[in-house]
Amino acid sequence: MKCKIGYCLAAVVGFSLLSGCAAHQRYTWDDYDKKVYNYYKSPVEKDEFVKNLKEVLDDSDSDGHVPPGIYAEYGYVMYEQGNSIQAVMYFQKEADKWPESKVFMAKLISNAQKKAKKQEAKPGDPAAAASGVTATTEAKAVVTPEVAK
Numbered sequence: 001m002k003c004k005i006g007y008c009l010a011a012v013v014g015f016s017l018l019s020g021c022a023a024h025q026r027y028t029w030d031d032y033d034k035k036v037y038n039y040y041k042s043p044v045e046k047d048e049f050v051k052n053l054k055e056v057l058d059d060s061d062s063d064g065h066v067p068p069g070i071y072a073e074y075g076y077v078m079y080e081q082g083n084s085i086q087a088v089m090y091f092q093k094e095a096d097k098w099p100e101s102k103v104f105m106a107k108l109i110s111n112a113q114k115k116a117k118k119q120e121a122k123p124g125d126p127a128a129a130a131s132g133v134t135a136t137t138e139a140k141a142v143v144t145p146e147v148a149k
Contacts, residue, residue, distance in 0.1 A: 029067055030056045050077050068098050072105065079108070084116035 075090030095105035
């Protein structure tokens, strides 16, 4: 009886020590790698990829553990869809969250601002005329001076 208790105690202690060494995830990836793979495998399903990417972003943003590159990836999707203002916003978030990406994000922000300038509101657009704000002024307002350097 004494030996059985000793073995059980040793097993419990051993399990406790091993469980403390288990890998803990630092970020919420939500099967990001599978979603990207499926998108590259079948690019015609871009809307599904954008929806999945937004879900990863929302899930990880809620707890403050946004994985590196997710803001930039979503910003690039926005850029490809012609939404330069949103693209600049997400590129800026990436630069703020991950300082090592600031140089690259500054280049992407610059490109998105150039695209926004080309897409400025048409003269007949009453909403743009009423607000007095163009795509270029909104995009410039998002960039912080230190990223623009």
